[in-house]
Amino acid sequence: MPVLRKTAQEKDAGRKLKYFVRGDLGVSYTQFASLKMTGGVRVNGEAALANYPLRAGDVVEIVLPADAPAAAVVPENLPVDIVYENDDFYIVNKSAPLPCQCSQKQESGALENRLAARFGAQFVFRPLNRLDKGTSGLMCAAKHAHACQLLQKQLHTGAFAREYLAVVEGNVEGEFTVEAPIAKVDEASVRRIVDFGRGKPSVTHARAVAHGNGRTLLRLRLETGRTHQIRVHMAYIGHPIAGDFLYGQEDKRLPGRFALHSAHLALEWEGKRMAWDAPLPDELAALLRD
Numbered sequence: 285m286p287v288l289r290k291t292a293q294e295k296d297a298g299r300k301l302k303y304f305v306r307g308d309l310g311v312s313y314t315q316f317a318s319l320k321m322t323g324g325v326r327v328n329g330e331a332a333l334a335n336y337p338l339r340a341g342d343v344v345e346i347v348l349p350a351d352a353p354a355a356a357v358v359p360e361n362l363p364v365d366i367v368y369e370n371d372d373f374y375i376v377n378k379s380a381p382l383p384c385q386c387s388q389k390q391e392s393g394a395l396e397n398r399l400a401a402r403f404g405a406q407f408v409f410r411p412l413n414r415l416d417k418g419t420s421g422l423m424c425a426a427k428h429a430h431a432c433q434l435l436q437k438q439l440h441t442g443a444f445a446r447e448y449l450a451v452v453e454g455n456v457e458g459e460f461t462v463e464a465p466i467a468k469v470d471e472a473s474v475r476r477i478v479d480f481g482r483g484k485p486s487v488t489h490a491r492a493v494a495h496g497n498g499r500t501l502l503r504l505r506l507e508t509g510r511t512h513q514i515r516v517h518m519a520y521i522g523h524p525i526a527g528d529f530l531y532g533q534e535d536k537r538l539p540g541r542f543a544l545h546s547a548h549l550a551l552e553w554e555g556k557r558m559a560w561d562a563p564l565p566d567e568l569a570a571l572l573r574d
Contacts (some may be wrong), residue, residue: 286343286371286427286430287346287348287371288345289347290308290309290344291342292339294340296308297338297339297340298334298338299337299455300334301325301332301338302425305344305346310430310494314492315525319347322349324346324348324349325419326345326346326347329345338511344498348429349533353507357495358391359397359401360392361398362397364376364398365378369561371424371436372426373425373427373431374424376422376426376559377422378419378423380417380418380541381418381540381541384423385409387537397421399425410427410428410429412424412435412439414425415546416512416544418527418529418542419544420544421545421546421562422446422549424549424551432459434500438552441529444550445551446506446550447546448506448544449476449502449503449504449568450502450543450544451499451500452502452518452523452526453498454499455498458492459489460491461490462490462521464484465482465484466479466484466512466513466516466517467479467483467484474530475512475530476510476515478516478517485508486517488504488507489505489506489556490504491503492571496572496573497574500523502518504545515542526542526571527571528545529542535571537571543564545562545564546562547561
């Protein structure tokens with residue numbers, strides 16, 4: 285079972301345990317009450333009362349309940365690039381083409397299968413951000429439900445930040461913003477379109493960082509997170525992503541993928557700002573040369 289653990293500092297001396305657990309460990313009062321009933325709240329290894337006054341050096345532990353059994357995922361012992369890992373979450377640099385998760389039609393061949401082999405029988409996949417099969421780069425996934433809950437809150441505050449690199453067709457200069465609402469073509473389609481009548485607000489910020497071979501390397505930041513947002517917005521302005529077989533034109537040099545890469549991810553954890561970067565894959569950089 286996952287355990288949250290934190291040591292009280294001098295500034296915490298005299299603070300009631302229930303406030304420390306809520307403020308520093310992100311455990312709600314309802315969760316706290318439930319955990320107390322099962323002996324899941326401890327100070328220095330012993331059960332403690334909610335109003336216990338902390339002393340500097342006290343080690344507070346919250347023993348979280350075990351996850352409910354998840355549907356079995358077929359483990360596949362194949363390479364997976366985990367760039368960071370702690371007790372609560374991990375950052376993975378996903379290759380492409382590779383789907384994130386299994387489906388009813390396809391029970392193998394996904395990132396989820398590789399992670400199941402890496403983390404073992406009790407593995408549950410909790411991605412905070414998902415990438416299309418044809419998109420490479422950084423993803424964050426929580427190891428337990430509580431971490432997932434805390435990180436999901438950041439998705440709506442801007443604390444969870446992502447930036448992408450994309451090679452687009454044509455010459456684009458400077459910085460610009462695309463503000464165009466996105467909607468499904470229809471309920472049965474995976475394609476999205478810009479639709480000012482029924483689309484949801486969608487904003488993409490972009491900056492040109494390099495040019496070559498009739499293409500532009502853009503660095504992009506999403507203000508909203510619609511499905512296929514970057515792909516749709518780039519096609520809308522007449523500069524589709526290179527190799528995008530759904531919104532542009534397939535490139536045989538990029539079988540199964542297109543030139544979009546999750547290059548930067550940042551979040552806050554335990555009071556610290558953390559960030560990771562993943563360089564542009566060689567096959568995408570080559571599009572600017574050849």
